[in-house]
Amino acid sequence: MTLHDDLRDIALHEFASAGYAATSLQRIADLAGTSKASVLYHFESKERLLAEIVSPALDDLEQLIGSIADAGGIGRADFVERFVDLLLQHRQVVPLVINQGATLDDVPVMHRATELMRRVAELFRLASGSTLEKLRFGVAFGGVAYTLAAAERLGLNGEIPIDEVRSALLEILHDLLVPADFRTA
Amino acid sequence: MTLHDDLRDIALHEFASAGYAATSLQRIADLAGTSKASVLYHFESKERLLAEIVSPALDDLEQLIGSIADAGGIGRADFVERFVDLLLQHRQVVPLVINQGATLDDVPVMHRATELMRRVAELFRLASGSTLEKLRFGVAFGGVAYTLAAAERLGLNGEIPIDEVRSALLEILHDLLVPADFRTA
DNA sequence: TCAGATTCTGGCCGATCGGTCAGTACCGTT
């Protein structure tokens, strides 16, 4: 593990738990046993450090959205499964985007995150459904993402196997979303 | 409307949209057309300003939790309805607590918010249920709270009548939670 | 009119922030 990777992992943990604004480069350096100047040597700015942490997850989400658009639509169940897998795979950065995305939209990488979430909403034609449909979508995806984000904080399901979490989330989302529209596109 | 109330409302809006840490007392003063010193005259510190904004909602939540404990339990459907009403009534402060509670737990009033959320979880015996039960609870309440928090940000349901939102949320929560346990206590 | 609160302000303070820079230590290569 290089110092570069160490710094990125430490910053991710601190950004997610204490918040981006509240985490100083000095603290990251202290936790890594190095100097603040060396952090700025590996990452040219604090924003670039955040971008390097968040971007991979956004790349995957963008690819998922794009593949669905290219294929001319996809079944809801398929999207739900792929979306849950994406959230679980990047579950460390989910709290960062979910909890601090609104606060940090002046940071380019977070603005990108917001736009991608908006595209996900459009995929489900959120704007055209009934109020019940809109809110059902919001509660479902927002609930899954927020639950993953809050799980560690409230001391919940920290030791639950990921496979079990995955199957449970899929069942919940299926119950919430699929009955509302049986068509596959 | 007194300057005191003006400052509180402006601060609430800025804290919720830009974030507590990113909102300076100077900016609050500028938006209110007064000086930073006068803000600190009406509220002796930035933390007290936050506390004055958040506390009423927490008082109501604490009362709701207490009344349920005193009555020796309450039906899930009853609690769900009262909880949704509480969220809707204080819907301006919900984003603040939801999105920034984890980041600001060193601030006493936000730590109190976290503890209350934990008590709500205990009310539903969250720790003793199956993984599916736990996550179902998390998705349900987290989803409702987060959806209300994110609605304005993503430009969703801003113009939907509150009554319609209320009934839709109640139906969604009922679908998610009540079937899991038909008993009323 | 005038004394006493109440309200409000400009100026200042120490602390902390992200970021810069000159210079040092360490490295493999020739």
Added chain:
DNA sequence: AACGGTACTGACCGATCGGCCAGAATCTGA
């Protein structure tokens, strides 16, 4: 041994923050 590039550091900078304070302005009741 001499070299050039990479990794790293301490010291410093300007900006901004929350908070403090002496005093001015405004209001109120006698």
